[in-house]
Amino acid sequence: xxxxxDRIAEQLNSGGEKTACVINEVHYSYAEFGANVAGIQNRxxxxxxxxxxxxxxxxxxxxxxxxxxxxxxKAYVPINAGYPEGRISSILADSGISDVFYSTDDNSIxxxxxxxxxxxxxxxxxxxxxxxxxxxxxxxRTAYILxxxxxxxxxxxVPITFGNIQAFLDGFENMGYSVGPQDRFLQMFELxxxxxxxxxxxxxxxxxxxxxxxxxxxxxxxxxHVLDEQKITFSLMVPSAIxxxxxxxxxxxxxxxxxxxxxxxxxxxxxxxxxxxxxxxARIDNVYGPTExxxxxxxxxxxxxxxxxxxxxxxxxxxxxMLKTQVLISGTGEHEESNLGELCLTGEQVTPGYILxxxxxxxxxxEHEGVRYYRTGDLVFQDENGQLFYVGRADDxxxxxxxxxxxxxxxxxxxxILPRNQAVxxxxxxxxxxxxxxxFVENLQTDGDELRTKLAKHLPDYMVPHQVLSVEEMPLxxxxxxxxxxxxxxAAKAAEE
Amino acid sequence: xxxxxxxxxxxxxFNKVFKCGEIEITDTLTAADVERWDSLSHxxxxxxxxxxxxxxxxxxxxxxMKNTGELVQLIADKTG
Numbered sequence: 001x002x003x004x005x006d007r008i009a010e011q012l013n014s015g016g017e018k019t020a021c022v023i024n025e026v027h028y029s030y031a032e033f034g035a036n037v038a039g040i041q042n043r044x045x046x047x048x049x050x051x052x053x054x055x056x057x058x059x060x061x062x063x064x065x066x067x068x069x070x071x072x073x074k075a076y077v078p079i080n081a082g083y084p085e086g087r088i089s090s091i092l093a094d095s096g097i098s099d100v101f102y103s104t105d106d107n108s109i110x111x112x113x114x115x116x117x118x119x120x121x122x123x124x125x126x127x128x129x130x131x132x133x134x135x136x137x138x139x140x141r142t143a144y145i146l147x148x149x150x151x152x153x154x155x156x157x158v159p160i161t162f163g164n165i166q167a168f169l170d171g172f173e174n175m176g177y178s179v180g181p182q183d184r185f186l187q188m189f190e191l192x193x194x195x196x197x198x199x200x201x202x203x204x205x206x207x208x209x210x211x212x213x214x215x216x217x218x219x220x221x222x223x224x225h226v227l228d229e230q231k232i233t234f235s236l237m238v239p240s241a242i243x244x245x246x247x248x249x250x251x252x253x254x255x256x257x258x259x260x261x262x263x264x265x266x267x268x269x270x271x272x273x274x275x276x277x278x279x280x281x282a283r284i285d286n287v288y289g290p291t292e293x294x295x296x297x298x299x300x301x302x303x304x305x306x307x308x309x310x311x312x313x314x315x316x317x318x319x320x321x322m323l324k325t326q327v328l329i330s331g332t333g334e335h336e337e338s339n340l341g342e343l344c345l346t347g348e349q350v351t352p353g354y355i356l357x358x359x360x361x362x363x364x365x366x367e368h369e370g371v372r373y374y375r376t377g378d379l380v381f382q383d384e385n386g387q388l389f390y391v392g393r394a395d396d397x398x399x400x401x402x403x404x405x406x407x408x409x410x411x412x413x414x415x416x417i418l419p420r421n422q423a424v425x426x427x428x429x430x431x432x433x434x435x436x437x438x439x440f441v442e443n444l445q446t447d448g449d450e451l452r453t454k455l456a457k458h459l460p461d462y463m464v465p466h467q468v469l470s471v472e473e474m475p476l477x478x479x480x481x482x483x484x485x486x487x488x489x490x491a492a493k494a495a496e497e
Numbered sequence: 498x499x500x501x502x503x504x505x506x507x508x509x510x511f512n513k514v515f516k517c518g519e520i521e522i523t524d525t526l527t528a529a530d531v532e533r534w535d536s537l538s539h540x541x542x543x544x545x546x547x548x549x550x551x552x553x554x555x556x557x558x559x560x561x562m563k564n565t566g567e568l569v570q571l572i573a574d575k576t577g
Contacts, residue, residue: 216527216529217560218528218540219535219536220539220540221536221556221559221560224560225560244536244537247540248556251556251557433537
């Protein structure tokens with residue numbers, strides 16, 4: 001039974017002058033935000049198609065549009081106008097989108113209109129209505145589609161249904177949080193990143209508010225500014241967001257923060273211990289999950305005084321599965337550590353499967369004893385108490401600021417620019433700046449920065465390698481394969497210089 | 498410290514961190530004007546500035562800083 005859209009519609013219609021969101025430091029009441037949602041709903045009803053594209057702008061209108069889509073029973077597909085045109089074209093085609101909504105006219109919108117003349121663009125800033133209504137979408141209908149990095153160079157579309165979201169929210173409510181109208185949620189994520197969904201959905205279900213980072217500020221500093229000035233009570237962040245604040249932790253005290261969740265990347269024990277001192281009244285949770293299993297699906301609550309017992313090699317555990325998730329650890333016994341295996345997920349949070357990609361569906365989903373599982377590619381082990389511990393990846397995927405990056409997607413993009421030069425991308429850990437990307441190219445004749453600029457025309461910003469390095473020949477290991485371990489070491493060394 | 502000397506030193510530091518060439522440090526220069534100026538490089542730049550001038554910024558000073566002119570003023574205040 002889908003309840004979350006009913007609860008959001010009720011809050012939007014009855015919230016009155018209470019703050020629904022603070023965007024760019026401007027407060028929007030439930031009444032004005034709800035009127036915008038209602039107006040957009042009227043427009044969406046007049047469009048065809050099950051899916052609508054939404055340009056991700058840091059405006060109240062963008063969020064109003066996401067909610068209007070849901071309440072009208074449609075799926076939204078977030079589109080970052082700064083993405084390369086080829087990527088946007090692929091997203092629009094794969095999702096079957098004919099209508100795109102945006103809230104503020106700017107240069108990027110003008111370029112999109114020119115590039116995609118067959119798409120109907122709708123500006124939502126002036127749309128107002130009397131009252132929000134909820135169509136009541138069935139559980140198996142798609143609520144959003146996100147595109148993640150694909151190994152073949154083409155992004156994979158992950159559809160998440162209304163039922164998947166409801167299962168996530170049932171799990172969330174079972175985690176023991178006491179959330180109410182007094183809560184102020186941080187929303188620091190780009191809307192193409194699924195962690196954003198929990199940050200605006202949950203507060204609106206409870207009559208609370210969500211708060212985005214102001215434009216024009218350095219992101220890390222804006223994060224601290226909002227946490228502090230807007231007295232955030234619930235935050236979900238990627239660990240790398242506070243990694244950069246580490247030198248200034250002595251200056252940080254956030255007594256209003258009640259819940260501090262981390263997701264998207266490995267959370268280090270030493271970071272938890274230091275962060276805990278800044279948030280004396282908060283519960284710290286490390287949550288885990290791939291986009292395919294809806295936002296996150298396991299949780300570890302960390303008592304900083306006992307954190308020593310809940311890590312593996314300095315990386316915090318990922319806890320136990322949430323209410324509507326079950327796990328299987330596949331292939332144990334194949335690795336040096338006998339209990340290590342690939343984490344496979346099942347339950348109501350798991351996506352029906354990638355859109356238009358049967359080949360990938362065949363690789364990523366399988367049946368075991370009549371139950372359908374999703375292979376995460378994450379290597380884990382489970383201790384005697386049922387706690388899961390992340391150890392590494394079974395493949396070449398890396399996480400950059402929480403975004404999944406398939407290294408071969410960078411290599412495919414490089415081959416389009418330099419078809420004759422062999423190129424290998426690696427992810428490496430910078431001493432104090434977290435994970436970074438490096439691209440090694442054989443006999444690179446052009447300037448590395450020039451290649452980076454060209455790659456930015458094919459790849460989103462976070463996938464453009466931080467460094468481009470030339471090698472005479474790719475080094476090989478004893479098995480005759482590219483020696484990626486050596487390349488990672490070379491990249492880390494070059495980054496230090 | 499004299500502001501013109503601070504600007505000259507900053508130009509060298511900015512080039513080192515942002516790889517932007519020797520640029521003119523104007524008061525209105527911001528992250529939007531320099532391609533590689535993002536969260537990561539900003540905090541690297543701050544750390545380099547702290548080391549070079551032998552000073553230490555408070556986090557609130559950093560969040561309140563609107564442009565390079567304010568950075569120059571802060572350095573001048575701290576170095577006396």
